[in-house]
Amino acid sequence: MKLSIVLSLQPTRFSALAFQGNPEDHFQKLKTLGYDGVELAIRDPSLLNWDRLEEEVKISGLDVPAIGTGQAYVEEGLRLCSPSPEVREKAIERLKSHLPLAKRFQAGVIIGLIRGKVEKNEDFRKGYEWMIESLKACCAEAERKNVPLWIEPLNRYETNLLNTLEEGWEVIKELGGAKLGLLPDTFHMNIEERSIGESLRKFAPYLKHVHLADSNRQAPGDGHLGFRGILDIFHSIHFEGFFSFEILPKPSPDEATKRAIDFTRSLRKE
Amino acid sequence: MKLSIVLSLQPTRFSALAFQGNPEDHFQKLKTLGYDGVELAIRDPSLLNWDRLEEEVKISGLDVPAIGTGQAYVEEGLRLCSPSPEVREKAIERLKSHLPLAKRFQAGVIIGLIRGKVEKNEDFRKGYEWMIESLKACCAEAERKNVPLWIEPLNRYETNLLNTLEEGWEVIKELGGAKLGLLPDTFHMNIEERSIGESLRKFAPYLKHVHLADSNRQAPGDGHLGFRGILDIFHSIHFEGFFSFEILPKPSPDEATKRAIDFTRSLRKE
Numbered sequence A, B: 001m002k003l004s005i006v007l008s009l010q011p012t013r014f015s016a017l018a019f020q021g022n023p024e025d026h027f028q029k030l031k032t033l034g035y036d037g038v039e040l041a042i043r044d045p046s047l048l049n050w051d052r053l054e055e056e057v058k059i060s061g062l063d064v065p066a067i068g069t070g071q072a073y074v075e076e077g078l079r080l081c082s083p084s085p086e087v088r089e090k091a092i093e094r095l096k097s098h099l100p101l102a103k104r105f106q107a108g109v110i111i112g113l114i115r116g117k118v119e120k121n122e123d124f125r126k127g128y129e130w131m132i133e134s135l136k137a138c139c140a141e142a143e144r145k146n147v148p149l150w151i152e153p154l155n156r157y158e159t160n161l162l163n164t165l166e167e168g169w170e171v172i173k174e175l176g177g178a179k180l181g182l183l184p185d186t187f188h189m190n191i192e193e194r195s196i197g198e199s200l201r202k203f204a205p206y207l208k209h210v211h212l213a214d215s216n217r218q219a220p221g222d223g224h225l226g227f228r229g230i231l232d233i234f235h236s237i238h239f240e241g242f243f244s245f246e247i248l249p250k251p252s253p254d255e256a257t258k259r260a261i262d263f264t265r266s267l268r269k270e
Helices: A024-033 A050-060 A071-076 A083-104 A124-145 A165-175 A186-192 A195-201 A227-236 A255-267 B023-033 B050-059 B071-076 B085-105 B124-145 B165-175 B184-193 B198-204 B226-237 B253-267
Strands: A002-008 A037-041 A066-068 A108-113 A150-152 A180-182 A210-212 A240-245 B004-008 B037-041 B067-068 B108-111 B150-151 B178-182 B209-213 B242-245
Touching: A002 A024, A002 A255, A024 A037, A024 A050, A024 A255, A024 B037, A024 B067, A037 A240, A050 A083, A050 B067, A050 B124, A066 A083, A071 A083, A071 A240, A083 A108, A083 A124, A108 A124, A108 B050, A108 B150, A124 A165, A150 A165, A165 A180, A165 A195, A180 B242, A186 A195, A186 A210, A186 B184, A195 A227, A240 B071, B004 B023, B004 B253, B023 B050, B037 B242, B050 B085, B067 B085, B071 B085, B085 B124, B124 B150, B124 B165, B150 B165, B165 B178, B184 B209, B198 B226, B226 B253, B242 B253
Parallel strands: A002 A037, A002 A240, A037 A066, A066 A108, A108 A150, A150 A180, A210 A240, B004 B037, B004 B242, B037 B067, B067 B108, B108 B150, B150 B178, B209 B242
Antiparallel strands: none
16 A cells, blocks of 8 residues: 655645645655655646756655646636636646656646636536646647646535546546546545445546545544545555545644554555 | 425525425425425525415425525625624624514524635634624524524535534533524535534534535435434434435435435434
8 A cells, every 4th residue: 555645845825735845854754654655736847946856756765656736726727627718728838847747756647626617607518628628638748748647526615627536537538548547535525426435446447546535634534434444445446556645734734644644554454 | 303404485596405486386395295394595584475474384384493594695795704894784684684583483593604704815813703793692682582593514615614513512602692502414514523423422412403415415315424323313312303404406306305305214213
């Protein structure tokens, strides 16, 4: 069972991150706690020193299984479904700019909040189509670069575009890209899936990376989700990707980071 | 086990209602389906013909256990926590205006979305205090009129004021009003409570009315909450109020209404 945790490399308002700040201060700490990897949340790759980041990750011995992209929406309003061609183009370019960095780490790039949501005064069907068109452009580039793209369904309060694994799977079916996969997040699934277990089994071949958070978005064990059963399902479907904690820093970043890995490791000895 | 369902008496954008429209078309249908009561969601009582409403309810044989007040916030922006004294005053007056109507039905008045939320550019502590001050004024009037006021904790996406039963209970403790009670909603609890069962047991003496909805806000049985266990807990704590469905009209208003009562009745024979 490979475990990682989300770390933000740039200041952000999005609070579902275990901790923020200078990565070099945290990589070694994570390794010491027993983590296998660190998932990087990045607003704009062009603002980072890639060589230095790669060196620091290498020194720590951690993998980077995934790169999160949602801050471009939260902080800058870039979204794949925007009615504005300029905004859409910027969102696509931003997403594409993550690919070469992901390539260095053999990481996947996450399509979460960057798809945005269709606002009340906008046409939903049109917004959905713009998202699909934008994703097509990103997929084409991802195939050229040979980098996986993972669609993360999010709950209804965060977006009206792709709330369930089934809705994410429909996009994969429509686009047909070989690099497209699904990223289930247990916090969002708790709100959106009729049955968490049935959905995981049904879309098992498409699951490439997992976000673990409890029902209240805190560390697993701090809410009421049945993680023993959930991990058993992933085991039974031979899931081989990373489980990455995307959790609120409660009661503190350090405690949440330790609690998440200790509790999850206690559930499965492998 | 007394069952009711939320019915909106005025057009609304809020979608977690089983159905909308002319109440006289629905009261008899609910009675025929086996409902004991109907919870009325009302934006502005002054726009209704109270005598006619009372007569129609009487003919149907239904009880009215509760009156919902959140539409005044959703449709008109009235909120108990507003930094504007005018808006606060209007919200208080609106809430007070529900009391004589509730009195006619021996119903409780719900404090849900009408407390509003503290916006990003506002001071949270100040907003919380304004909410408390507004509630004090409402409580005083509720005691004079001898009408119960029920605080409904809502999930973090709908408000930042009172997400858990414990936070609602702290307000009751602070205000000390004899008419104040708690209204647990299973959909919100699924997101906010560390343990649904433990919270229900801990605050049992304060629970006066219940909203039932499954994890996806659809009819119980359409998501993954363990309603058999939840109902057993209410039984064990001798809860004697109404269970009221506040659910999305899926797959249709009529089907959701029938499904909710059929499934819930099948769980407990009493």
